[in-house]
Amino acid sequence: MIRAHQLTKRFADRTAVDGIDFVVEPGRVTGFLGPNGAGKSTTMRMILGLDAPTSGTVSVNGHRYAASPAPLREIGALLDAHAIHPGRSARDHLRWMAASNGIPTTRVGEVLDLVGLDSVAGQRAGRFSLGMGQRLGIAAAMLGDPPVVVLDEPVNGLDPEGIRWVRTFARQLADEGRTVFISSHLMSEMALMADHLLVIGRGTILADCSMTEFMTDHAASYVRVKAPALGDVAHLLTGRGLDVTRVDDEIRVGGLDAASIGDLVFSRGLAVHELTLVRSSLEDAFMALTADSVEYHATAASEGAAR
Numbered sequence: 001m002i003r004a005h006q007l008t009k010r011f012a013d014r015t016a017v018d019g020i021d022f023v024v025e026p027g028r029v030t031g032f033l034g035p036n037g038a039g040k041s042t043t044m045r046m047i048l049g050l051d052a053p054t055s056g057t058v059s060v061n062g063h064r065y066a067a068s069p070a071p072l073r074e075i076g077a078l079l080d081a082h083a084i085h086p087g088r089s090a091r092d093h094l095r096w097m098a099a100s101n102g103i104p105t106t107r108v109g110e111v112l113d114l115v116g117l118d119s120v121a122g123q124r125a126g127r128f129s130l131g132m133g134q135r136l137g138i139a140a141a142m143l144g145d146p147p148v149v150v151l152d153e154p155v156n157g158l159d160p161e162g163i164r165w166v167r168t169f170a171r172q173l174a175d176e177g178r179t180v181f182i183s184s185h186l187m188s189e190m191a192l193m194a195d196h197l198l199v200i201g202r203g204t205i206l207a208d209c210s211m212t213e214f215m216t217d218h219a220a221s222y223v224r225v226k227a228p229a230l231g232d233v234a235h236l237l238t239g240r241g242l243d244v245t246r247v248d249d250e251i252r253v254g255g256l257d258a259a260s261i262g263d264l265v266f267s268r269g270l271a272v273h274e275l276t277l278v279r280s281s282l283e284d285a286f287m288a289l290t291a292d293s294v295e296y297h298a299t300a301a302s303e304g305a306a307r
């Protein structure tokens, strides 16, 4: 597992990570989410010992990762998929990494197979597409068969097939009992991939909960009601103290579940033509939660100009 205690990183006058505490548990995919500049990469770099904390600590499997005698066997990390010599073949790149970490070269064939790159392993990495580069980065991360896997924005720029592959792969690693920690600034992607969420904004933790809890706590919901005598239904529900808003040919009701609303309306002999629970999307919930921590807000005009 990964454990952070009062983890802090300051760059000159900027506090990138501000005294955060969290535990990333094994056996599940934990999504690390936050808007651009929230502190995700800085946190991941501190986990991997690439940045030293200004104060606080972070440990991997109970000790500081930088002090590990066999780092690739502790954590497999994908930070920058382009950090590969372009003239070297995928196989040579992995062989070199394996040799410098005391890992038998037979493992190279296994990880190439694992990520589906065996047929192109002799090609120069500089010719790889973005998706192939990500797969090669993940193959490198898996060389030491590590119990902890950290992937920073692994689906950035991937096509739908590549995204699905990363998702399935992450799930498989968690099912094998590994600790899987994946950053992204896209909620929709995490909704499909993560069991647990750690949301960061301006260097502080905004949420640390299961996906289900996140939805319950942060996603707004209402019941859409359509009825021939809409005014009468609205009057009845408002009279019961419910939060009722009329929008076109429907009313939106908050504060009571759909079945109870149906029963109540039926008990007055009124007909109902539609009764639907509507939840705001995870993306909406995430945007609402992190709205105050977004560094760069696009104005409506600049959004329009960008289109």
Ligand SMILES: Nc1ncnc2c1ncn2[C@@H]1O[C@H](COP(=O)(O)OP(=O)(O)OP(=O)(O)O)[C@@H](O)[C@H]1O
Residues within 6 Å of the ligand: 011, 014, 015, 016, 034, 035, 036, 037, 038, 039, 040, 041, 042, 043, 185
């Ligand atoms: N080496 C550095 N020197 C100065 N400031 C830095 C440095 N690295 C990061 N920062 C600042 O720290 C803050 C957090 O950056 P970080 O890259 O960790 O965010 P992030 O959540 O990974 O963002 P993104 O999704 O854009 O990658 C940002 O304001 C960033 O400008």
